[in-house]
Amino acid sequence: MKKSLLSTQPYKGTQDYYPEDMFKRDYLFNIWRETAKEFGYKEYDTPILEDADIYRAKSGDELTNTQLYNFVDKGGREIAIRPEMTPSLARIIAAKYQQLPKPIRWFSIDKFYRYEKPQRGRTREFFQLNIDIFGITQMSAEIEIFKYIDSVMRKLKAPRNTWKVYVNNRYLMDYIFTKVLNLQADQISKVARAIDNYTKISPDEYPEYLSETGLDKLQIGKLIDFLKQDLTYIEKLKGESRGAKELVELFAMCKELGLTSFEFKPYIMRGITYYTGTVIEMFDIGGDKNPRALFGGGRYDDLLEIFGKEKLPAFGIGWGSVTMMNYLETYNLLPEYSEGLNAFITLTPGQNLLESFNLADKLRDEGIKVETQLKEEDLKKQLGTANKRKIRYVFFKSGDKWIAKDMGKGIQSNLNLEDIKGYFVN
Amino acid sequence: MKKSLLSTQPYKGTQDYYPEDMFKRDYLFNIWRETAKEFGYKEYDTPILEDADIYRAKSGDELTNTQLYNFVDKGGREIAIRPEMTPSLARIIAAKYQQLPKPIRWFSIDKFYRYEKPQRGRTREFFQLNIDIFGITQMSAEIEIFKYIDSVMRKLKAPRNTWKVYVNNRYLMDYIFTKVLNLQADQISKVARAIDNYTKISPDEYPEYLSETGLDKLQIGKLIDFLKQDLTYIEKLKGESRGAKELVELFAMCKELGLTSFEFKPYIMRGITYYTGTVIEMFDIGGDKNPRALFGGGRYDDLLEIFGKEKLPAFGIGWGSVTMMNYLETYNLLPEYSEGLNAFITLTPGQNLLESFNLADKLRDEGIKVETQLKEEDLKKQLGTANKRKIRYVFFKSGDKWIAKDMGKGIQSNLNLEDIKGYFVN
Numbered sequence: 026m027k028k029s030l031l032s033t034q035p036y037k038g039t040q041d042y043y044p045e046d047m048f049k050r051d052y053l054f055n056i057w058r059e060t061a062k063e064f065g066y067k068e069y070d071t072p073i074l075e076d077a078d079i080y081r082a083k084s085g086d087e088l089t090n091t092q093l094y095n096f097v098d099k100g101g102r103e104i105a106i107r108p109e110m111t112p113s114l115a116r117i118i119a120a121k122y123q124q125l126p127k128p129i130r131w132f133s134i135d136k137f138y139r140y141e142k143p144q145r146g147r148t149r150e151f152f153q154l155n156i157d158i159f160g161i162t163q164m165s166a167e168i169e170i171f172k173y174i175d176s177v178m179r180k181l182k183a184p185r186n187t188w189k190v191y192v193n194n195r196y197l198m199d200y201i202f203t204k205v206l207n208l209q210a211d212q213i214s215k216v217a218r219a220i221d222n223y224t225k226i227s228p229d230e231y232p233e234y235l236s237e238t239g240l241d242k243l244q245i246g247k248l249i250d251f252l253k254q255d256l257t258y259i260e261k262l263k264g265e266s267r268g269a270k271e272l273v274e275l276f277a278m279c280k281e282l283g284l285t286s287f288e289f290k291p292y293i294m295r296g297i298t299y300y301t302g303t304v305i306e307m308f309d310i311g312g313d314k315n316p317r318a319l320f321g322g323g324r325y326d327d328l329l330e331i332f333g334k335e336k337l338p339a340f341g342i343g344w345g346s347v348t349m350m351n352y353l354e355t356y357n358l359l360p361e362y363s364e365g366l367n368a369f370i371t372l373t374p375g376q377n378l379l380e381s382f383n384l385a386d387k388l389r390d391e392g393i394k395v396e397t398q399l400k401e402e403d404l405k406k407q408l409g410t411a412n413k414r415k416i417r418y419v420f421f422k423s424g425d426k427w428i429a430k431d432m433g434k435g436i437q438s439n440l441n442l443e444d445i446k447g448y449f450v451n
Numbered sequence: 452m453k454k455s456l457l458s459t460q461p462y463k464g465t466q467d468y469y470p471e472d473m474f475k476r477d478y479l480f481n482i483w484r485e486t487a488k489e490f491g492y493k494e495y496d497t498p499i500l501e502d503a504d505i506y507r508a509k510s511g512d513e514l515t516n517t518q519l520y521n522f523v524d525k526g527g528r529e530i531a532i533r534p535e536m537t538p539s540l541a542r543i544i545a546a547k548y549q550q551l552p553k554p555i556r557w558f559s560i561d562k563f564y565r566y567e568k569p570q571r572g573r574t575r576e577f578f579q580l581n582i583d584i585f586g587i588t589q590m591s592a593e594i595e596i597f598k599y600i601d602s603v604m605r606k607l608k609a610p611r612n613t614w615k616v617y618v619n620n621r622y623l624m625d626y627i628f629t630k631v632l633n634l635q636a637d638q639i640s641k642v643a644r645a646i647d648n649y650t651k652i653s654p655d656e657y658p659e660y661l662s663e664t665g666l667d668k669l670q671i672g673k674l675i676d677f678l679k680q681d682l683t684y685i686e687k688l689k690g691e692s693r694g695a696k697e698l699v700e701l702f703a704m705c706k707e708l709g710l711t712s713f714e715f716k717p718y719i720m721r722g723i724t725y726y727t728g729t730v731i732e733m734f735d736i737g738g739d740k741n742p743r744a745l746f747g748g749g750r751y752d753d754l755l756e757i758f759g760k761e762k763l764p765a766f767g768i769g770w771g772s773v774t775m776m777n778y779l780e781t782y783n784l785l786p787e788y789s790e791g792l793n794a795f796i797t798l799t800p801g802q803n804l805l806e807s808f809n810l811a812d813k814l815r816d817e818g819i820k821v822e823t824q825l826k827e828e829d830l831k832k833q834l835g836t837a838n839k840r841k842i843r844y845v846f847f848k849s850g851d852k853w854i855a856k857d858m859g860k861g862i863q864s865n866l867n868l869e870d871i872k873g874y875f876v877n
Contacts, residue, residue: 030759031505033546036530039498041543044557047494063815065792065822068473072465072576073499073532073562079457094500096522099566104462106499106532117467120459126836128825131470136499136562140525150498165804165825172808176815281805333456366491378591379707382598389489389602396491399554399591410552 038141038149045362050152052360053349054134056180057154061132064173066156069131071113077105079112082331088297092139106138109343110155111299111325118159119332127160127337146317146348157341162326164275166340167303170322171284174307174342178286181358187311188319188352191290192275193304195323197259197268198294201251204265206244216240216248223252223292252292259289271302299325303340314355320344364414365394367449371407371421372398384420384427391446408432418448464567464575471788476578478786479775480560482606483580487558490599492582495557497539503531505538508757514723518565532564535769536581537725537751544585545758553586553763572743572774583767588752590701592766593729596748597710600733600768604712607784613737614745614778617716618701619730621749623685623694624720627677630691632670642666642674649678649718678718685715697728725751729766740781746770790840791820793875797833797847798824810846810853817872834858844874 035041042050058068077095080088088108095105107113110133118129133155141147156173158166171190178188198217202208208216215238226234235245251258256276262269272289279287287305295304304323309315322342329337353359368388370381381397388395396416398407404421411419412432419430420440427440429448441447461467468476484494503521506514514534521531533539536559544555559581567573582599584592597616604614624643628634634642641664652660661671677684682702688695698715705713713731721730730749735741748768755763779785794814796807807823814821822842824833830847837845838858845856846866853866855874867873 031508031542031757032502033542033758035498035543036500036502037526037528039500041498041546042496043543043547044493044495047496050496051494059818060815062791063818063820064811065820067470067790068477069470070468070473070476072461072467074462074465074564074576076458076462082457091525094524098520099517100463102463116457116459117461117469120467121469130822138500150500161825163825168808169823169825172812278805282808331457332459364493365488379704382594382708385490386598389486392485392489394489394491396556397595399587399589399595 036149038143040148040150044364048362049350049353049359050346053181053346053353054152054154056177057134057344058132060173060177060180061154061156063176064130064169066130066132066173069114069117069133070135071107071110071117071133073106073136074104075107075113075116077103079116079331080105080108082112088139092141094138094140108137108139109297110135110137110153111157111297111328111341111343112331114155114157114341115325115328115339116332118337119329119334122329122334122337128166129157129159131159132156146315146351148347152346154344154346155341156344157339159337159339161340162338164271164278164303166338167275167324168278168282168284170340170342171279171287172282175284175286181353183352183358184311184356185286187309187356188286188307189310190287190305190307191293192272192287193290193293194268194272194302195300195304196302197262197266197272197291200262200266200268201248205247205251206240208244212239217294218296220248220252220292221294221296254291256289268302275303295321295323297321297323299328301326305342309352309355311356315348315351317348319348319352364416366396366414366416367393368395368418368420369407369411369414369416370395370397371404371411371419372401373404373407373422374401376401376422380422387442388445391449393445393449462575464569466574466576470790474788475776475779475785476772479607479772479779480578480580482603483560483770484558486599486603486606487580487582489602490556490595492556492558492599495540495543495559496561497533497536497543497559499532499562500530501533501539501542503529505542505757506531506534508538514565518567520564520566534563534565535723536561536563536579537583537723537754537767537769538757540581540583540767541751541754541765542758544763545755545760548755548760548763554592555583555585557585558582572741572777574773578772580770580772581767582770583765585763585765587766588764590697590704590729592764593701593750594704594708594710596766596768597705597713598708601710601712607779609778609784610737610782611712613735613782614712614733615736616713616731616733617719618698618713619716619719620694620698620728621726621730622728623688623692623698623717626688626692626694627674631673631677632666634670638665643720644722646674646678646718647720647722680717682715694728701729721747721749723749725754727752731768735778735781737782741774741777743774745774745778790842792822792840792842793819794821794844794846795833795837795840795842796821796823797830797837797845798827799830799833799848800827802827802848806848813868814871817875819871819875 093105097103137153138150141149202213219235219238232245259269259272263273293306300323302324306321307319320342324340326338327336385395385397420427428437429440430437519531523529563579564576628639645661645664658671685695685698689699719730719732726749728750732747733745746768750766752762752764811821811823847854854863855866856863
């Protein structure tokens, strides 16, 4: 018998959300959601399951080959649990390409799955905020999303010295690859991956590491030189490279708007293949507890082509919950748990429970969150529990009257049913 | 090339949620959620994926054999996409059985999957509200959930003559099966299924249909007689059957509390095997457009045993989104779509976009939902669009001043940045 018992643990790499966990999750999600709405973004959603092919088209090798939860359904279709939102988003926009007025400003917060080795900052089930703008070629699309990010971080009270968004541009990298390093097409992806690892390898070993991609000494020198550059260098390239021009324009606007947490970094690549121009990643720069990117994003002006539609300029980010919750915990930015209950109605021996239900009705009609005791119990015990749970008001029966006890102030009086709201106006 | 294009359709039996669809979904979900909080219920969540075994233990044959999305992950584990919440809920309660103060009042709203033939009222992906109370043996647990249901239906403005919750009790059925019909253990599940189909088969054909389960004429007569009974009959059985006693007690409370939309129906069975006492189902009784149950639920006092824990009294319902949205549409109970945007900042040729961003900042700091035009365009065109989209205020530049135009009243004046909130106090 004992052997056949089921485990109470969740599936490996996933988490159960008890009310205390939901409270934290909601804190972040509500700020994401409310801020998106303040920016005029509309919420959308897509199914958890998708045709597996939509990830094969452009998502990149690691994601589709080793991390995808794909399987064949009972009808013989090969499907996958979505590992990211962008392909689904591109699909539903392509489906109503003509009808949707541009620009399209949309966001979504939901679950995703990747088959990962569970570790800090990496789980198999995770949430992601996706916020995207379609139909804007100009850098103002980037700026609007930058402002959104800045606004969210301000609401989270994130100290300026603990986060930075690093920005690069794929067109600039194309210029470096083809015009500066004169790479062949088949070398580019290898070198790009090596650049992605720039901060993970010590400066001493990096030249040797780069040589493994087939670069010669001269190329290695030029590349390492480039990876240390800042905006001053990029400024000089703006006549030759579209990417440099876009970066210069973007950072001129950042400067004027006081967006000081956004910085050019030439080694930001992003693994996903569908990106075109701007690419960005946010990092915890306040310590070494959270080395992984807090989010990533970029331009993907060509993605709609996989659904047979014309190009549509697009910029957006996917902001994961796992590293972000780690970040918020690291800097103690999460509020203390509160049940959010306003009132408690006691039940003592001999009392009629139905009267409690009727009183609760009246309170709830006013939007008051109230719990009713369902088992008869000693009054003192119930008052003690309500106190421990930090519930503001307790209502109990004395003779045929309801008494309202303010647990904060310790005062009690006959309940006045005509002015229930009055009790909860601080 | 054309052949290789990907489809823009969602996976069969699932739906994409464009902002207009999300608006409807949110309308229902917000009422579910807010009302649950008013009743002191806390939100929880569990992973989409579970060990497939937890559904084999007690969920019933149809669900586990034909409807389950189960597959083997890349590490060789057999997992399933959850088809219902109750086993996961029982699992996470069992995991913290000792620490959790009783009663436990929890709810959750999230996605589920069943491999179904898509049709009206049945999709492969669906949402479900699950609301459950643990730790209460008495019928007051049922009453609290009944009050919750009644409160939700009132907020949805559902006419009383369009819905009814039908109630039965598994202990009563056990009594009928063993004491009245003298069935053998192996006959019970067949007869139970036949009772489940009572309303789907014409009264003329029903005796013949029952005989296929192996019942003799006398048994068939007794069973059909029972299926037509009301509370008066049950009253007589309360000394002999625990189920009858519970039903009598439950409906006495319903009567006193004015819960008139709850009714005893002896043919309500519920397919799932883990139910113990009370079982309930809600139906659209206003017409024949929605013949499927709007939700189902019941007592499952023994379910924690599959995780090796003691019994814990439990009562709850799973309220699906699909039939419920059909119901709301049938009776025209959904509100008209609104973008929810408060203001729009225009951009005309030569204007500095960065000033728009700065103005938007100030508005958003006050919680105002504002969209900024990113492409230079003719003012008239932008005013027209804002009008069509029913946006209350448009802000535009005239010389070096911002003008605020109230689109509802058609009046405009210099924008007073000191009193931004004043514009939005009706």
